[in-house]
Amino acid sequence: MPELPEVETVVRSIAAHITGQTIRSAAVSSARVTRNDHRSTEQGLAAARIVRVRRHGKQIHIELDRGLLYIHLGMTGNLLWNAAPGKYTRAVLELDNGVLLLNDIRQFGRFEYYAETPEQRVGPDALALDxxxxxxxxxxxxxxxxxxxxxxxxxxxxxxxxxxxxxxxxxxxxxxxxxxxxxxxxxxxxxxxxxxxxxxxxxxxxxxxxxxxxxxxxxxxxxxxxxxxxxxxxxxxxxxxxxxxxxxxxxxxxxxxxxxx
DNA sequence: CCGAAGACCTGCTGGC
DNA sequence: TGCCAGCAGGTCTTCG
Known part of the structure; x- marks a missing residue:
């Protein structure tokens, strides 16, 4: 699904729900979407507080009080607020006020925790460029x-x-x-x-x-x-x-x- | 640096 | 109805 307009739409639609919330627990059910390590993603996210949500190109950065949740929607990723998990649910983030799901049929998406912000491989954002x-x-x-x-x-x-x-x-x-x-x-x-x-x-x-x-x-x-x-x-x-x-x-x-x- | 090709995944559509 | 080829909002790696 995702090019800049789709990712921007998704970011706008989740930001108000999740900003300022604390993550109760995270569960990843696809090894493919956490290409680093799944345990460390779950552990890193638990109890972290969401400070803000931003888009960089097609990437979604959920900035935490300690680290970063990096999400990429790949070809078929969706982020859903308070929806029921299904066959293609690859990650679940339980917050104090609701649940954020990553659904992704093809699993080209990413859902990874980083304690430190990784180096940027994306050039200037199309909307920020002069x-x-x-x-x-x-x-x-x-x-x-x-x-x-x-x-x-x-x-x-x-x-x-x-x-x-x-x-x-x-x-x-x-x-x-x-x-x-x-x-x-x-x-x-x-x-x-x-x-x-x-x-x-x-x-x-x-x-x-x-x-x-x-x-x-x-x-x-x-x-x-x-x-x-x-x-x-x-x-x-x-x-x-x-x-x-x-x-x-x-x-x-x-x-x-x-x-x- | 550049392009081509193949991988990675799963599902849907159209043609026979 | 069934099967197969081809296609899909993305990215990576390898090779020439």
């Missing part, structure tokens, strides 16, 4: 722009849907060599990324299959996708059928007429 920095970071990058946008150390938060949507909005072909973007086109892309992410947050993200917020509510931005998932359908701008190619191992959707190399 154009000058973005443009400077394109310098020397010979990668195609689409896979570069997916590279979390380059920019944090953009995933497959919003990369395609932003490139379409900026009329840039996904294979364009990043370093060759003129300042004008880079500016268009930068603006498009912000605009698309903010519009998606306003719609509480895109629900393709299972993204929901902490109370189980779906997002609706998928109905506004211009290219993602629209292979063969007419471009909303010019009517040309949207094309799907594979770039950097990922499905990539674009309009062959509006987005020229």
């Amino acid at each position: 154009f000058e920095t973005f443009f400077a970071r394109l310098h020397g990058r010979k990668s195609a722009i689409k896979p570069l946008l997916l590279n979390q150390s380059f920019i944090g938060g953009v995933g497959n849907i919003y990369a395609d949507e932003a490139l379409f909005a900026a009329r840039i072909h996904p294979r364009t060599v990043a370093a060759r973007l003129s300042e004008t086109r880079a500016r268009r892309l930068f603006d498009a990324i912000l605009q698309v992410l903010e519009a998606a947050i306003a719609r509480r993200g895109s629900t393709i299959s299972n993204h929901v917020d902490a109370s189980g509510e779906k997002g609706s931005y998928q109905s506004l996708h211009a290219v993602y998932g629209r292979e063969g359908e007419p471009c909303l701008r010019c009517g040309t059928p949207i094309r799907r190619i594979v770039l950097g191992q990922r499905s990539t959707h674009y309009c062959p007429r509006c987005q020229r190399v």
Whole structure:
């Protein structure tokens, strides 16, 4: 489920419930989601107090009075407040005022305790970045722009849907060599990324299959996708059928007429 | 640095 | 109805 807008939606929906609460107990039932150690995650979390909840790119940082609970939703993760545990519940956090569950079908997500904040591998958050920095970071990058946008150390938060949507909005072909973007086109892309992410947050993200917020509510931005998932359908701008190619191992959707190399 | 390929998981859809 | 291929909002590692 999760790119920046979906993660932001989830963070907003849990923050008020859990901030300031004390963790009574934690239980992890999937070895995969705690790739460090499951016992130490459970022990580290027990009795800790939640100080605040933040998002960094697609990562969720639950800051504690002693350490950090790091959560990543992977492809199919959900955080649910006061829901009944089910077949895909991988972790349970029992608080004084309720229960937070991590459900994750594919188990690509993470739920890990760190006594000390680990070093950051994520680049600047897409919403916190300014154009000058973005443009400077394109310098020397010979990668195609689409896979570069997916590279979390380059920019944090953009995933497959919003990369395609932003490139379409900026009329840039996904294979364009990043370093060759003129300042004008880079500016268009930068603006498009912000605009698309903010519009998606306003719609509480895109629900393709299972993204929901902490109370189980779906997002609706998928109905506004211009290219993602629209292979063969007419471009909303010019009517040309949207094309799907594979770039950097990922499905990539674009309009062959509006987005020229 | 860059791209391709394969892994890691599980479920769903479409075609035959 | 059944089975199989292909696909999925992510990330890692290895190799050339």
